[in-house]
Amino acid sequence: MSRDRRFFAGLVGVAAMVTWLVWTGISDTMVYYLTPAELLDRAAATPELIEQGVKVSGDVVPGSYQAASDELLHRFTVSDPDDPDVQITVHFRHPLPDTFTDEAEVVMEGRYVGNGVFEATEVLTKCGSRYEALPEEMRDGDYGEGADYGDYGEDDGYGAEPSGYVGGVG
Amino acid sequence: MGFFLGIVLATLVVFWVLYPVVAGQEAPMERDDEELTEAQHRKRVALFALRDVEYDYHAGKLDEEDYLKMKREISSEALEALDAEEAEWAEREGRRAAQAEARGAEDSEAGEVGGRDSGVEDEIQALRSSLREGVICRECGQPSPRGSRFCGECGSALRATGDPIEPRTSSSGSAS
Amino acid sequence: MIPALGEFALWIALPISIWGGVLAFLGGKWGRGDLVLSAERSVHAVLLLLAVASAGIIAAFLGDRFDYWYVSNYSSRNLETYFKVSGLWAGQRGSLLFWALNLAFFSSLAVWLNRKRNRELMPYVSGILLVILAFFIVITLFITPPFERLPFTPQDGRGLNPQLQNYWMTIHPPTLYLGFTAFTVPFAFALAALISGRLDARWIQITRKWILTSWFFLTLGIVFGMRWAYEELGWGGYWFWDPVENASLLPWIVATAFLHSVMIQESRGMLKIWNMALVCLTFIMTIFATFLTRSGLIESVHSFALSLDIAYAFLGFMTVLFIVCTVLILWRLPQLRSDRQFESFISRESAFLLNNLALLGAGFAVLWGTMFPLITEGLTGSKVAVGPPFFNQVNIPIGLVLLALMGIGPVIAWRRASTRNLKKNFMIPVGAGLATGLLLVALGVRHLYAILTFAIGVFVLWVIVTEFWKGTRARARIEGENWAIAFLHLVRRNRRRWGGYIVHVGVVVMFMGFAGAAFDTEVRQSLMPGESVSVASAFGHEYTLTYEGLSTARGQNMWQWIALMRVERDGEHVGSMTTERRFYEAPPQPMTEVGIRSTFTEDLYVILSTLDEQVGMGNEPQFQRATFQVMVNPLVPWIWYGGLVIAIGTLIAMWPGGPIPGHRPGRTTGSKVVGREEGGGGTPTPDSTQDPDSGPKTPTSRPSGTPAGVG
Known part of the structure; x- marks a missing residue:
C-alpha cells in the first residue's frame, strides 16, 4: 500500500510541477491583444503599459508605408478597424512578410513607446479569412449580372499567408 | 458518357457489396487456429520477460540476488501460463470433438486431432521441465532442457549462457 | 467527364458507407458472416469510390476546369503540372476529401490484413471505420463541397498561393494526413475490443503496431513541415508554436506516451485503463487538430476561414467520441483491472510512467496555451495572446526531463533495480554529461538551457552507445561472430528495443539542433x-x-x-x-x-x-x-539529420516479423520436443542428472512456420 502511496505522491508531484510551469508561463508571457484604440486608451489610463509587450491588430493606412533603406526601418500607420481615425505609427526593423501591402490587415507584436509610436518586433499579415471567405460573398450574389470574373479579384485578398500551408496541415 | 459510366460504376459497386447477403457468402467470424490465445500470449510475455531478465543480468543491470529471485518469479508466471494454455487446449479439443461427433464427422478428422493433442501434451511437458531447471535461449527466450547445447526453437548455440541457477558449473559439467 | 464521375462516386460513397456501418454492427451482434462480409466489401468499395472522386478533382485541375469553384480558386493555367495534381490537398475542400481518401485507404488495408485474423473484432472494427468515414464524407458533401460549380466559367483561375508552390507541398501534407488518418485504425481496434469484450493481449498488440505506423508518418510529416517553414516562410525559423502546428503536435505527444506505456501493459499486464484512454485520446486529438485548423475559431496566421458549420460538426463529433469512449471504458472497467502492481519505485516501469506524465504534461501545456486566448475571451471578454515565449518557457524544462529519461530508462532494469547497480551504470555516462557541460561553460557558453541540452544529450548518447556496445560484445563473445554480424543480429533479435534506441539517438540529435537556436x-x-x-x-x-x-x-x-x-x-x-x-x-x-x-x-x-x-526598370547597377x-x-x-535517424529507427522497430518465443504456429510439432519428465516440484534443483540424449536438438527440427531469421 505504501508503494502505491509513493506512486501517487509522484503523480501529484509531476502534476503540480506542470501546473506551476503553465501558471508561471502564462503570467510571465501573456500579452494583451488590443486594437489601436484600446492601446491608446490603456496607455493613457495606465502609463505602465508603455514599455510593456502587447499585441496589436489593425489595418494599414493606404499610402502610409515608407521605407528608409539606409536606416533599414519600415514606417507605416495602422488604423483601428472600427474607427479609422484612431491611428498609430509603427516602426519595424525586420523584413516585412511577403504578403504585406499597404492595404493589409496586420497583427503586430511589440511595445508601445509613447507619442503614438509602436515599436514592432514582429509583423504578420492576416488575410487568411478573406482568402476563404471571399467565395462566400460571391455565392451570396456579389457577382451579379454583368460582373465578370475579374471583379472578384479586386479585393486582392490573396495574402492568406500560409492559409494553404495549413491547408496541408489540417 | 460520364453519366453512363457513373451508372455502371454504381451498379457494379452495389452488386459487389450486396452479393454476400444475397448469396449467403460469409466472412469467417471465429478465431483462427493460427492465432495466439490469451494463455499463449501470457506465456509469450513471460518468455520475453525471461529473456529481458537474462539480458539485464548479463548487461550488469541486475544483481545476482535480484536476478535469481526474478527468474524464479517469472518462471512461475510462465508455468501458470502453461497450465492455462493446457487447459485452453483441452477445452478447445473437447469442443471440437463434440462438434465432430455431433456432425457425425469422418474418422480421419478425429484421428488427426488426437495426434496433435498428444504432441501438444509432450511439448508442454518439455517446456515445463525446461522452465524449472533449463537454459533460457538468449536469442528467442525459449527455454531448453538443462545441458542443451542448442536452442530447440531457433537453433542458436546455448553454451556459455550457463545455467543461471547454478551459474558456472552445471553447463560445463553436464554437457560434456 | 471524369470530374462529373468523381462527384457521382462521392455521392454513392455515402450510402455505401452507412449501409456497411450498420451491417457491420448487426453482423457482429448476430454473428452473421454474410452481413460482415458485405460490410467489409463496403470498406473497399468506399476506397474505390473516394479514389474515383479524388481522381475527378485532379482531372478537373489538370483540365483547367475553372467552372469548378475549387479549381478556379487554387489553380491557374500557368501553374506547373505537379502543383495541379497536389491541388487536391491545397485547400480546405479538396483536403477534406483527401483526408477521407487516406482514411479509406487505411481502413481498407486494415480490413484486408485481418481477413483471416482477429475475426471476432473485425465486425466492430469495420463498423467504426465506416461510421468515421461516413462522417467525413458527409462533411465533404454538405459543408465543404469540392465539386461545387460556379455559374460561369472564368477565363483563368486565381492561382495557387505562392507559398504552396514548393516541392514540400507535394510531400508534407500527404505524409501528415497519412499519420493523422492511420490513428483511426488503432482507435477502431480499441473500441472494437471494448465493445466485444475481448480485452486480452491481442488488441493491444495490433494497436501498438498501427500506432507505430501512424507515428512514423506523423513524425515525418511534422519534420517535413518544419523544413517547409524553414525554406519557404523565410524568417529563419522552423517552428512557430502556431495553433496549427500545435494541433499536429498534440496527437503526436499522446501517441508517443502510448508507445511507451503500452510496453508496461504488454510485459506486465498493468495500466490497461490508461492505455485504452491514451488510444482514445490520440484519436480525439487528431479530430481536435482538424477542428482547430479548419474551423478558424482560433486565430492563426495559418488557419482557414472561420466556418461555424465545420466548427459545430467537428465539435459535435468530438463530443460523441468522448462520450462513447468514456461509457465503453466505464462499462468494461472490471476487465481492465491490472494483473499486477508496481514492484519498485526504482524500475523501468517508473521511468516509463514518469515519461508518460511528462509527455502528457507537455501536451496539456500546449493545449492550454493554444486554447487560453479563446477561453479568456469567452470568460472575461478581454483578448490576450499567448505566444512562443510561453511554449518555450513551459516545454523546454519538460523536454529536458524527457531527454534525461531517455538515458535513464535503458539502464534501469524492469521490475526493480538495485541502487548499487544504478551507481555502477550511471557513473560514467553522468560523468560524460557533466564534463560536456563544464567544457561548454569553459568555452564561454552561458545559455543555461543549451548547456543542459548538450550535457543531457551526451549522457543519453553515452548510455545508448554503451548498450549497443555491451550487447554486441556479449553476442560476439557468446556466438563467436565477428562484430559487424553480431551487431546486426543483436538489432534483429529485438528490433523494438534497438529500433527504439535509434529513435532516441535521433531525438537527442534533433534536440541539440533546437538548442542551436540559442x-x-x-x-x-x-x-x-x-x-x-x-x-x-x-x-x-x-x-x-x-x-x-x-x-x-x-x-x-x-x-x-x-x-x-x-x-x-x-x-x-x-x-x-x-x-x-x-x-x-x-x-x-x-x-x-x-x-x-x-x-x-x-x-x-x-x-x-x-x-x-x-528594379524592374533596368539592369544598371x-x-x-x-x-x-x-x-x-x-x-x-x-x-x-535527427529526423532521418528517427525515421530509420522507427522503420527498424515497426518492420514486421520477429521472434515469438514459445509459439508454434499450427501446433503441428508433435514430435519436436523430447521432453524429460521431471517429477520435482517448483524449486529448481540442480542435482538431477541429465541424459545427454535429451539435450541438443538440431535446427532442422524447427517447424517451418517459425521465423527463421531469428538466428
Missing part, C-alpha cells in the same frame, strides 16, 4: 553591387558575403529577381549562393526565396528582403540596391 546570429544591411557584409557564426567562423549583382529570369508563373552572393568563410572563398525575390502572376504576389548554404554544423541563411522600387538579412543558424542541419 546561438543564431544575424546582420541586416542594404548593399549596392560590389559591397559586402560580414557575419560571425557561433562556431567562430566569419562569413563575408559580397553582393555581385542582380539578374532577372522568367519562370512559368513568375518573374525572378536573383541576387548573386559570393561567400567567403574566414577570408577563404568557398563558393557563391543566390537568394531570390519572386513576383508571381497568379495570384499577383511577391515571394521571398531564401538562399540556404548548409554545412554539417551550420546554415548560412540569406534573405533578400527589399529591392529598390526601380544604380538600380540594384537591395537589402539583405544574413543569418547563421548553428546546428539546424542536425534537426534534419
